[in-house]
Amino acid sequence: MAELLDPTTEAVTQPIAYVPRPNSLRGKRVALIENTKFNSDNLLVKIGNILVNDYGAASARMWRKKNAGVPAHEEIVAEVQQTCDVVVAGVGD
Amino acid sequence: MPTQLTSKRFQVPDTVDLVEFCFQQGWSDGLPVVPPTVDRVQTMLEAAGLDAKHEVGFITNRSVSITAEKVAINAVMAGCKPEYMPVVVAAVEAIADPLWSYHGPGTSTGGAGVLMIVNGPIARELDINAGDNLFGPGWRSNLAIGRALRLVMRNVCGSLPGLLDRGTLGHPGKLSYVIAENEAESPWTPLHVERGFRPEQSAVTIMAANGPSQFYNQLSNTAEGVLTTLADNMRISGGVMGQPNYALIIAGEHMRTIAADGWDKARIRQFVWEHTQNSHAHLKRTQLMPGSVQAGDETKLRPLVDKPEHFLVVAAGGRAGAFSCYVPGWGSQRTSQAVTKEIKRRGV
Numbered sequence: 143m144a145e146l147l148d149p150t151t152e153a154v155t156q157p158i159a160y161v162p163r164p165n166s167l168r169g170k171r172v173a174l175i176e177n178t179k180f181n182s183d184n185l186l187v188k189i190g191n192i193l194v195n196d197y198g199a200a201s202a203r204m205w206r207k208k209n210a211g212v213p214a215h216e217e218i219v220a221e222v223q224q225t226c227d228v229v230v231a232g233v234g235d
Numbered sequence: 236m237p238t239q240l241t242s243k244r245f246q247v248p249d250t251v252d253l254v255e256f257c258f259q260q261g262w263s264d265g266l267p268v269v270p271p272t273v274d275r276v277q278t279m280l281e282a283a284g285l286d287a288k289h290e291v292g293f294i295t296n297r298s299v300s301i302t303a304e305k306v307a308i309n310a311v312m313a314g315c316k317p318e319y320m321p322v323v324v325a326a327v328e329a330i331a332d333p334l335w336s337y338h339g340p341g342t343s344t345g346g347a348g349v350l351m352i353v354n355g356p357i358a359r360e361l362d363i364n365a366g367d368n369l370f371g372p373g374w375r376s377n378l379a380i381g382r383a384l385r386l387v388m389r390n391v392c393g394s395l396p397g398l399l400d401r402g403t404l405g406h407p408g409k410l411s412y413v414i415a416e417n418e419a420e421s422p423w424t425p426l427h428v429e430r431g432f433r434p435e436q437s438a439v440t441i442m443a444a445n446g447p448s449q450f451y452n453q454l455s456n457t458a459e460g461v462l463t464t465l466a467d468n469m470r471i472s473g474g475v476m477g478q479p480n481y482a483l484i485i486a487g488e489h490m491r492t493i494a495a496d497g498w499d500k501a502r503i504r505q506f507v508w509e510h511t512q513n514s515h516a517h518l519k520r521t522q523l524m525p526g527s528v529q530a531g532d533e534t535k536l537r538p539l540v541d542k543p544e545h546f547l548v549v550a551a552g553g554r555a556g557a558f559s560c561y562v563p564g565w566g567s568q569r570t571s572q573a574v575t576k577e578i579k580r581r582g583v
Contacts, residue, residue, distance in 0.1 A: 147243075147244060209567075
């Protein structure tokens with residue numbers, strides 16, 4: 143019988159409290175988190191316009207992350223918490 | 236005194252092949268690994284002089300703590316000798332540095348490897364290759380040290396190909412990508428000294444990197460001639476729009492030609508910086524910069540990197556052959572920067 147050690151590890155567990163998704167976007171203030179990649183701003187502008195014009199969102203405002211490989215920095219999170227109701231964020235090219 | 240190991244233990248019957256068992260657990264990079272037994276891992280930790288629970292690094296985005304125990308287990312599997320462990324530990328400290336910014340180069344479709352350049356006395360002590368067949372094969376230390384780092388990224392940080400490692404193409408350097416600088420023959424200041432360390436210190440510099448790109452100049456006997464060829468090869472290369480780091484690996488013949496003209500690394504960097512700039516018009520015509528060519532774009536220049544210091548000049552490669560290479564970095568200075576860490580020898 144041989145005994146081997148596990149080389150893997152798991153992420154530290156962090157409880158995340160999600161706010162319930164709204165039933166409707168009517169009157170909601172939308173935050174758009176832009177990841178700095180080419181055309182991500184153009185895509186989010188279109189998404190924001192659709193949410194305002196077709197789904198009745200009150201507003202759509204964009205924030206730009208420092209770069210695509212990091213989470214939105216604290217200033218963005220704090221401002222979004224104060225001024226918005228829903229967030230559109232995505233990762234990808 | 237042996238340090239206490241807390242990793243989960245697998246009891247494997249004698250009838251089971253241990254190497255196959257490791258494959259079946261998903262612990263391998265695709266090649267056979269050395270089974271990580273308790274004795275081997277203990278020996279590895281003793282060589283590093285580290286307690287098992289010592290936190291070598293913390294990857295913020297992944298919320299992952301990389302302990303010395305996990306580094307040692309993966310170093311065993313990679314085939315490291317115990318004396319390699321301080322280099323592996325320093326490299327892990329480097330990938331956890333916020334300037335390197337793990338999540339981008341560890342995950343991106345851009346497929347970065349981790350180029351490791353080892354400087355100082357430990358490179359010679361461990362026989363880390365700085366000469367013929369620089370990027371391998373043939374040297375255990377070069378291959379095992381880089382492999383250990385990649386196994387840590389896979390098994391501890393979750394950079395599993397196809398999951399959290401989404402490289403579109405990747406490259407062979409993602410298995411191992413370790414070189415030493417040829418300090419014994421180099422006429423220039425070693426890389427780690429340029430980056431703030433003393434010559435007698437050992438250090439490892441890491442850079443998120445695409446594959447090496449070899450260029451030929453078998454004609455010129457001047458520094459300007461050789462570097463003109465290099466610059467022409469580099470001008471449209473890698474993530475040209477990102478302005479990341481680039482490594483310039485100058486091998487024996489070119490090294491002697493350039494040094495004979497009295498050029499130091501600073502002058503090499505300055506020349507290459509000036510001669511790798513692209514006009515905005517060219518970048519637009521080649522579909523690298525958005526928009527149509529405007530008045531003034533023919534003379535408006537964009538450098539390949541933000542400033543000359545972002546070229547890492549390294550003397551390495553075989554003594555014979557009029558070849559050298561450049562290594563394009565991944566991303567940009569905003570998303571990942573080269574990082575240098577001292578290799579600390581805490582062990583026996």
